[in-house]
Amino acid sequence: MKVLDPIAISAITAALTTLATKGAEGPSHTLGLIWKLTFGHWDAQMESVIEKNCQKYADAIDKKFAEIPDDKINPEPDISIIGPALEASKYYINREDAREMFATLIAAELNIEEKDKVHHAFVDIIKQMSSNDAKLLKVIPQTGPLAEFRLYIKGGTQYTRLGTADIIYIPGLIEDNFTNNAISINNLARLGLVEIDHVMSLTNQSIYDAYKRFSAYQEGLKAVAQHPDEYEKVAVSTGMFTITPLGNLFKEVCMPAKEAFI
Known part of the structure; x- marks a missing residue:
């Protein structure tokens, strides 16, 4: 170098x-x-x-x-x-x-x-940003939903995660590239551009209803139905992401709306 x-x-x-x-x-x-x-x-x-x-x-x-x-x-x-x-x-x-x-x-x-x-x-x-990281940061709103699917073991609080964690789903805005987008949102969080919160969630809980149509959730329902003695339930664990002040400044300086590189 x-x-x-x-x-x-x-x-x-x-x-x-x-x-x-x-x-x-x-x-x-x-x-x-x-x-x-x-x-x-x-x-x-x-x-x-x-x-x-x-x-x-x-x-x-x-x-x-x-x-x-x-x-x-x-x-x-x-x-x-x-x-x-x-x-x-x-x-x-x-x-x-x-x-x-x-x-x-x-x-x-x-x-x-x-x-x-x-x-x-x-x-x-x-x-440290991939092309998908840049694309995602360019299009996500200031605040949005993310979730993961949890298959709970019978009679306890332990669970198995189904599919990808930190799934972002914004119809008409985010393409169905769930695995890569989950990796990207985590990298953006690591870089300080986005904050991920697994405790808080969006006030409008109906936003998360769409996650129940995902194949991972449906697979969880089948597992509960087929093995009732082993599994208690499947649930959508809701969370949210927020673009940080540093992220907003980065977008303003390095990827203004007039730029169309994505």
């Missing part, structure tokens, strides 16, 4: 200061210089694979920068944001969603009106 050395950092810092003027050479030249200093040189095989995506990424940054009004250009962009973002992003440019998030993050730092919203943690958050 190539690490930015002090000379490169100094050169990038100098290049960034020229962005404040939107000079005759234009942002493409300046961003090209930063790109070269940050990315270094790929070997021939890698270059042939990523060349097109590199250009798409550079174009995305260029376009977003060009949209910033001249009087809103940040004259002192934070190299501790842009440097790590460029350094990290070279491993993710084959993914459109990651390219767009990194490009949007960099553009936010270059905008005087947006820079205070940019958090240093955002670079690592993007690195």
